[in-house]
Amino acid sequence: MGQLFELIADHALEKLDDYYDECHVCDQTAVDLYRYQGKLHLENGEIDDDIYAVCTDCLLTKKLTHSCDFDYIRTITNYLATSSLSIEEQESMRQILIEKYQKTPDVPLFMQYVDRPLCCNDITMFTGHPTDKAELYRMTENVIYWEKQIKEKSGGYNFRESGNPESFREVASFQCRHCGRNYFTFQFT
Numbered sequence: 001m002g003q004l005f006e007l008i009a010d011h012a013l014e015k016l017d018d019y020y021d022e023c024h025v026c027d028q029t030a031v032d033l034y035r036y037q038g039k040l041h042l043e044n045g046e047i048d049d050d051i052y053a054v055c056t057d058c059l060l061t062k063k064l065t066h067s068c069d070f071d072y073i074r075t076i077t078n079y080l081a082t083s084s085l086s087i088e089e090q091e092s093m094r095q096i097l098i099e100k101y102q103k104t105p106d107v108p109l110f111m112q113y114v115d116r117p118l119c120c121n122d123i124t125m126f127t128g129h130p131t132d133k134a135e136l137y138r139m140t141e142n143v144i145y146w147e148k149q150i151k152e153k154s155g156g157y158n159f160r161e162s163g164n165p166e167s168f169r170e171v172a173s174f175q176c177r178h179c180g181r182n183y184f185t186f187q188f189t
């Protein structure tokens, strides 16, 4: 489990570069910043929707929601509906998982839509992108393919045959912290 963010392994966590120098929530400088495209919900009910870079403290303590979060919330809901949980349990688990998602920065940056695989009634942890061919094969062969749900791999995801993706960052690798199963997503640009 990531030390800073539960859903991101520490070695896979990416800070924003120096182009961003202050947290868009607390305006602090000299803090590590992470990509988070979303909205800040203020106590007076106002919403600041011009959020892009957020520090760890604000991510964990402020009420932030991702832009277009409904898309992934639907994926969570659909996943839980296939679980053996009762309707009441599904609803409470749904709130817990949405909360975890909202407190997680946009790492990895999904090219098309947010799609963190779900397993064991939880959201899996991002463990990185491949950096070379050997890792690409290791991260995608004998590994579960996820596309809003567990999906059969089509031929295009056999990278030995179809060739490398345009960028290794189109492939993202995840691990369930409960059962240890590995998943990957592939979203091309």
Ligand SMILES: [Zn+2]
Pocket: 023, 024, 025, 026, 027, 028, 054, 055, 056, 057, 058, 059
């Ligand atoms: Zn901050």
Ligand SMILES: [Zn+2]
Pocket: 119, 120, 176, 177, 178, 179, 180, 181
């Ligand atoms: Zn699992």
